[in-house]
Amino acid sequence: MxxxxxxxxxxxxxxxxxxxxxxxxxxxxxxxxxxxxxxxxxxxxxxxxxxxxxxxxxxxxxxxxxxxxxxxxxxxxxxGGKVAIELGGVLVPQDTTDPQLRRLRNVVEEIAIASGVPVPEVYVLPREQGINAFAAGWSPTDAAVAVTQGSLDRLNRDELQGVIAHEFSHVLNGDMRLxxxxxxxxxxxxxxxxxxxxxxxxxxxxxxxxxxxxxxxxxxxxxxxxxxxxxxxxxxxxxxxxxxxxxxSVSRQREYLADASAVQFTRQTSGIAGALKKIGGLPTGSQVRNPREEEVGHMLFGSGRRLSSLFATHPPLADRIKVLEPEFDPAELDRLAQQWAQQPPDGQQEDIALGFAPPAAAAPAPAPKAAVQPHVVVTQVAAPTSESYQRAGTLLGEIPEAVLGRARNPQTVGPLVLGLLMAEDPSARNAQHRTLQEKLGQRIADAALAEAGDLATLAPAHRLPLAEIAFPALRSLATADQQALLGAVFALIHADGRITVFEYCMSRLLLGQLQESMKPNSGWREPQRTLAASTDAALILLAVLAQAGAVSATRAQSAFDAGVAVLLPGKQAEYVAPPRGVVELESVWAALDGLVPDDKSRLVQAIVAVIGSDGTVTVAEAELLRTVCSLLHCPLPPLS
Incomplete structure (x- = not known):
């Protein structure tokens, strides 16, 4: 499915x-x-x-x-952060240097980028010695992932990755909202x-x-x-x-599905199976001692306490392991319990023995072109694979560590994001610098200009991942600071008199994510629209994308027709060049984001058909595709 x-x-x-x-x-x-x-x-x-x-x-x-x-x-x-705090969670700083916490944040960041969703807040439950975790939130934008101290102490990196991948499946599939x-x-x-x-x-x-x-x-x-x-x-x-x-009734079957998703993502069963075995073999198991455990028991990685089979929120532990490893003998848990009674496992020591080390920095990858097929891309939405995870790790390894450090730091993230949006043309950049001086003052304007210089050599494939890494630090800013930054962003992209597709998408993505995190949509009724009622909005989107990616009116017409053939089979639509360019998209998001799932699937295929109408998708086009899909709440992993 x-x-x-x-x-x-x-x-x-x-x-x-x-x-x-x-x-x-x-x-x-x-x-x-x-x-x-x-x-x-x-x-x-x-x-x-x-x-x-x-x-x-x-x-x-x-x-x-x-x-x-x-x-x-x-x-x-x-x-989600509210739920984590109620259970005694402590926020993990974005720029932490603690080895345990840095390992946790690295795993979360890599999986978030591989999944095409904003990096969530990360919490640790320091008083919980059992191995457990959960993801909570109304949407991926305001999500939080929390793990117990026992998970950090006892799980090696493979096992921690399996647990986090399991929780991300709940983020991607909408389970968190439920x-x-x-x-x-x-x-x-x-x-x-x-x-x-x-x-x-x-x-x-x-x-x-x-x-x-x-x-x-x-x-x-x-x-x-x-x-x-x-x-x-x-x-x-x-x-x-x-x-x-x-x-x-709500939880049991979803745990099997989340386990399977984690295996698909990491392409190895030893990680998540190893975590489950440690739960079964350690006396603390997956126990959560917080009195609020009864409220959140259905969202935990493992059962927070022992319940009869009738009321159990999770399948039996041995059954979960056996699905992952059919040859597994439940008696092995008794043997592991005896072994670990003498010497409990140490996750970080196991990492050393397994040879885990931070990825070495590599030279920026060239901007390749990849053939894409609309129906294949649709199957990749919210379905990251091990290749997605490896690609995310490679992308992060290619971004200079100093740049990542500034993206994770609330004190420096603002100028970095502004610098990411500054134009390449010197005269346009000078106009943007003057605008920032008026909006935020000389110091911030100069810092943003310096960031623009440092980021000039950043490959197109690195820009969206860098923005995703920056999101938690942006979300930690005071509301007034967030509003001031958003005002500066929109003034910045208008300063040179033109708005590029990249400027628009990045600014719109930033606006949407910050607004959703500040005011999550917690209503029961979600918009339900059909493609028949939203055809005009869909055609505007296809026309804007066709215009943005074409070198001539003829090519734009061809790209638009390719999208229409997917969106409205057997029908034709007239291509009209959007008079305001990319700004025309402001009228489409509300109508298109609320499409019923089947219609939204067809829309994504049509978008891919437009962008890939020449048979290939450049890195810049792929990142544009990911950004548009993100605005439609269809998280897309990096395309290889």
């Missing part, structure tokens, strides 16, 4: 989640309503009174669940337990020794609160039961 098929599957699973939640809420409401009627001794009353009590109880219960779920969901609008929604829903149905305990406490304090003689008092034993409290605790237990069933 490709990316677009998985997106459709996630949409169906979201609908299934809502249905399960509604069924659980109905069961809880019925339980509470019956208890309220009993507590007030109303069974002998007229039907109107009984119905009135039931409706009131149902309304209050439903409202409580709804408000609690809404409150919890809103509290998570900060994105997971974070599930946290909010579970909080709502578990909230009644808290209310019930409070009612019990208040009821006993208020009613202790008070033997009222009223008619209601005689029927309810003088105080209905304890009985209602007991009922709500019972309803809360129903919620716990339902919640765990929901977690299990």
């Amino acid at each position: 490709d990316f677009f098929g998985r997106q459709q599957q996630v949409r169906r699973m979201s609908a299934r989640l809502v249905v399960l939640f509604v069924v659980a809420v109905i069961g809880i409401i019925v339980t509470v309503a019956l208890a309220v009627i009993t507590a007030f001794g109303a069974w002998d009353e007229d039907p109107t009174t009984i119905v009135g009590l039931a409706v009131a109880a149902a309304f209050v219960t439903g409202l409580s669940i709804g408000l609690a779920s809404l409150f919890r969901t809103v509290s998570l609008r900060g994105g 997971n974070i929604r599930l946290i909010g829903l579970l909080f709502g149905i578990l909230f009644l337990t808290v209310i019930g305990r409070e009612l019990l406490r208040w009821g006993f304090f208020a009613g202790g020794g008070n033997n009222r003689s009223s008619r209601d008092g005689e029927k309810s034993g003088g105080n209905p609160l304890p009985l209602i409290g007991i009922a709500m605790v019972g309803a809360g237990l129903i919620g716990v039961f339902a919640g765990r069933l929901i977690q299990a």
Whole structure:
């Protein structure tokens, strides 16, 4: 199943989640309503009174669940980092020099670039000695990846890579959004337990020794609160039961799929299988001791605690290993447990024994041309392979370490991004420098000009990866600083009176990523548009790309026709050169990003057909393709 098929599957699973939640809420409401009627001794009353009590109880219960779920969901609008911090996570600095943390960040950066998504925030749970990890967030733009200290201590680089690749599959496939929604829903149905305990406490304090003689008092034993409290605790237990069933039904099969994706990505089973064996062979296993583990159990790499098979959020450990290594004997876990009881594994020492070392810097690769086929590119969307990972490692190795260091540093990332967008023409660059002086002052303007000089020799294939590396540092800036930088970026690209495709795409990508990270879209309803209703926007996109990549009007017409043949089989469309050039794209993103998966798949194929209409795609064209796909939320790995 490709990316677009998985997106459709996630949409169906979201609908299934809502249905399960509604069924659980109905069961809880019925339980509470019956208890309220009993507590007030109303069974002998007229039907109107009984119905009135039931409706009131149902309304209050439903409202409580709804408000609690809404409150919890809103509290998570900060994105994946919010979840990590709640579990005791500590943010790993972008420019860390700690060997353990640098290894972790290197693995995350390489996999992010290989996947075509922004580099997520990285957290460590320093108090957790079990081997575990999770990815959280509303979208790849506000995602966070967290690993336990036990993972850093016990896993070698191959195993850590396998675990991180597993988590990235959740990032790419949209599982994170489903997971974070599930946290909010579970909080709502578990909230009644808290209310019930409070009612019990208040009821006993208020009613202790008070033997009222009223008619209601005689029927309810003088105080209905304890009985209602007991009922709500019972309803809360129903919620716990339902919640765990929901977690299990949502999570189990996806863990197998994520394991398989990690193997496809890393092209070796020893990494992720080794991590699973260490979970099985070490006494700490994948245990997470944080009290919030119950909320996030469905999103962890390994089960945070032991549960019965009915409620388990993950498949049995031995089964997961056996899928990866069919010859695996579960008795091996006992042997490993005995071995590691004497000498626990040390991930960094294993790295030394395995000969891992940072990649050596290499000369910039020439800008090759590669033949592409639209349907092949579509299968690569959100489906990185081992070649993608190797390509990402090579790209990072080719970027000077000093440049990477400035991209990772919040103090220097602003001038670097501005320098990346400055024009090659000296007169245009001088105009941009004057604009930056007016916007940000002499110091920043001079720093950006210096960066432009240093980055002048950067190969086209390195520009987008460098921007992706810079994103976490940009996201760590204060909101006011981010807004000032965005204002400077748009002033910069307009300073010379023209906007190139690269300038537009990079600035639009930066704007979109920062806006999404500051205000994640946490709504339940996602836009659903069809290609039939968005044809005009799609044709504008194809026309802009045809115009940008063609040396003549004839070639542009040919490229446009190639895209239309894929987008609208059997139909024709007139090519009209976009009067405002690339700026015309401002009108298309909202309509095209909301296309249903099948239609978005066809649009991506049409885009590839336009860019590759001459049979080849240059590195610059490939990076343009990746940028456009990113704006459409179709992450594309680097094309080899």
